[in-house]
Amino acid sequence: MKLLCFPYAGGSSFSIYRQWTKWLSPIQLIPIELPGRGSRMEEPLLYSLEELEENLFQDIVRNHIQENDRVALFGHSMGSLLAYRIGLRIGTDSPYSLVHTFLSGFDPLHLPRKKVYHRMSDREFMHEMCELGGTPIEVMQHEVMRNTFLPVLRADIQVVETYLESDRNVADCKLACDMSVLYGFHDNTMSDRIHSWNRYTHCRTEFKGFEGDHFFIVNDNQREVPTYVRKVLMEKLAVSI
Template sequence: MKLFCIPYAGGSAAIYSRWRAELHPDIELVPLELPGRGSRIGEPLCRDIESLSRDAAARIRKEAGEAPFAVFGHSLGSLVAYEAAHLLLQDRGREPFHLFVSGRGAVHLEPKRERLLYPLGDQEFMEAIFELGGTPREVLQHKEILSLFLPILREDYRISETYVYRERPPFPFDITVMYGTEDRTHLPNVPEWSRHTGGECRLKAYEGDHFFLNDSRHRTEMIVLINHTLRSVPAAGLAAGTGLRT
């Protein structure tokens, strides 16, 4: 079983590096690097959710091979995971076994935000980002790092905040939704994820804000849940070489 993990806005594949040690040996971690950051820093940024999801889906197709797989995303990564999963459904026999979404309310509902962040001036934008957690204020002291990080983060937020939902049939596979109990932006819309699966939609709360997954204690709890979910796949329940449940 392969687990593809998609980072949040401004993040790189490296945010999932510590997961590998705690995942079950039968689960192969495959962190997806989005264009324009990390190991793909030389590539242009994607400018819309369609480009991001096509890129993610193409890499999943290539890396998954014939193995069964699941997809995890946090915040913007949840949007990309959701859209990529719909693209993968178009590949006969290549649907994910499971979708894990984290730090994002149901995609058909607007987040409960007070304002849009991406149009703000640099200083105001970064102050708003710091308030959300997940980004150290020390970034402001390193102008070179900030000059690289700010355009990536702003573009990611623009994609997330201007996302337009398109109605499609629910997924035929199960969804697990993880969320922080103090995430005021996304918490109200979390239960509505059930609309997007014809199977089971499981909700799991963690004490903390939007970036609860960066807490080492919660990270361990999340990986225990992922291990249990993906290790519960009966050997006969996956058609060989397709990723389909039978």
């Protein structure tokens, strides 16, 4: 089984998920890089979900999965939106078998966002991103690093927020697989309506909380999260044998 992993805004999938391989075997982890970072650094950034989704889907079917592969998806924060959208495409009229989707650290898509970041000034934007905890203040204070990282982060935030502003009927599209929704107990970016994620699948939804804030998958639970993911997927494999 292959587990495709999608990054949070501004992140590189390889950097975020590379340590997970030691806890996932025999599941094959495949970090999906976005244009403009990591191994795809030379490619231009994309600013709309439609463009990014198409770009990623073509990259995935060309380079990472083959017909009859059993596929699972994991995304954190922005990566949850990407995992959901790619899951709709893999699970509908395709030669791939979508087994499970993990959505982490992200409110159900139909809920209003607490804040809209992409319209903020650079100063406000940098302050808010540092407050969320995923961006070290040292990065924003270092001119070269800031000038490299800030455009990537802004592009990703714009992708998410412009999509959510434009499409309020997103729950009409449902995944054809079970879902796990992961969240941090102290994540103040999320609402108390997380359980309405169950509207986004025709199948079963499980909710799993972890100690930590919005970046609980890297800050507090570098072993616990992939261990949980492996447990869920190994149960799927056992059922299919």
